[in-house]
Amino acid sequence: MKGRRHERIELIRAVEGEYRVVALALSMLRTRLSADPARLKPHRLSWGNFERAMANLGATYVTRMFAEFEAGLREAWARKYRQTTEPRAADLLSAFQSRCRIPQDLYDAVEDVRKYRNSIVHDQDETVAAVPVDIAGRHLRTFLSRLPVTW
Amino acid sequence: MADTMQPPKAVENWQQVRDNWVAELNRVIAEAEEWAHQRGWGTLRDDRTIRENEIGSYRVPVLLIHTMKGRVLITPEARFVFGADGLIDVSVYPSLDTLTRLVRTPDGWRFTDAASGELADPWSAESLAETITRGLEAQ
Numbered sequence: 117m118k119g120r121r122h123e124r125i126e127l128i129r130a131v132e133g134e135y136r137v138v139a140l141a142l143s144m145l146r147t148r149l150s151a152d153p154a155r156l157k158p159h160r161l162s163w164g165n166f167e168r169a170m171a172n173l174g175a176t177y178v179t180r181m182f183a184e185f186e187a188g189l190r191e192a193w194a195r196k197y198r199q200t201t202e203p204r205a206a207d208l209l210s211a212f213q214s215r216c217r218i219p220q221d222l223y224d225a226v227e228d229v230r231k232y233r234n235s236i237v238h239d240q241d242e243t244v245a246a247v248p249v250d251i252a253g254r255h256l257r258t259f260l261s262r263l264p265v266t267w
Numbered sequence: 268m269a270d271t272m273q274p275p276k277a278v279e280n281w282q283q284v285r286d287n288w289v290a291e292l293n294r295v296i297a298e299a300e301e302w303a304h305q306r307g308w309g310t311l312r313d314d315r316t317i318r319e320n321e322i323g324s325y326r327v328p329v330l331l332i333h334t335m336k337g338r339v340l341i342t343p344e345a346r347f348v349f350g351a352d353g354l355i356d357v358s359v360y361p362s363l364d365t366l367t368r369l370v371r372t373p374d375g376w377r378f379t380d381a382a383s384g385e386l387a388d389p390w391s392a393e394s395l396a397e398t399i400t401r402g403l404e405a406q
Binding site for chain 2: 118121122125126129254257258260261265
């Protein structure tokens with residue numbers, strides 16, 4: 117079970133774990149705020165800040181997970197395949213799809229995550245469908261699990 | 268190798284608690300290994316280091332079970348968790364999709380529902396085999 121692949125997959129899973137904790141904490145905070153809406157005031161925070169935190173939580177963690185995923189791909193690209201190029205993320209996915217025989221449906225699912233990540237950090241394209249954190253995590257980990265054991 | 272330095276939030280008799288916990292994990296992993304072999308499944312052992320503020324750093328066994336439908340990794344996670352006296356993760360390998368989590372309760376080890384976290388079947392050869400078979404079929 118040793119190897120960079122396993123370590124990289126565990127890193128993504130750790131981010132998913134952090135998300136679950138924060139989602140739970142926000143849910144508990146919502147209950148408290150419902151009972152006492154002024155609770156945020158001493159911290160100079162409003163209900164709007166809370167709502168934004170709730171609304172953006174999934175997107176924040178999908179972005180972090182994708183960053184871990186992409187870092188893993190780039191590391192394997194350089195170390196395992198001895199590549200010195202720095203392709204765009206979309207091209208990197210295609211390269212790994214052919215090298216690691218990634219099934220088309222898995223590739224498409226990860227492409228959806230990548231597009232969603234791009235819509236969050238780049239152009240805020242609202243036509244891109246949001247991918248829930250647990251679904252994104254599963255696709256990213258499964259894609260990585262198709263890579264060589266170590267690099 | 269287990270730590271001899273006092274951990275930051277050491278519980279009373281922390282070394283004893285740690286040693287008992289490691290012994291319990293060895294027992295559970297050995298059971299899983301034996302039950303897997305009884306079904307004709309292959310196994311592979313590894314180990315990992317866990318660090319907990321209450322009992323320090325220690326090494327535990329990790330078990331990989333090979334079936335015809337896929338592979339499952341049984342990974343001890345922590346002795347100190349909310350609502351239980353220990354946690355073991357059971358996940359698909361290598362994607363690490365969690366199939367279930369085992370928690371240690373006053374009545375022994377119990378499987379939990381992966382989605383809700385609710386307690387499910389007690390730890391047994393049959394429940395382990397069913398969890399693995401059902402989980403891998405759903406992949």
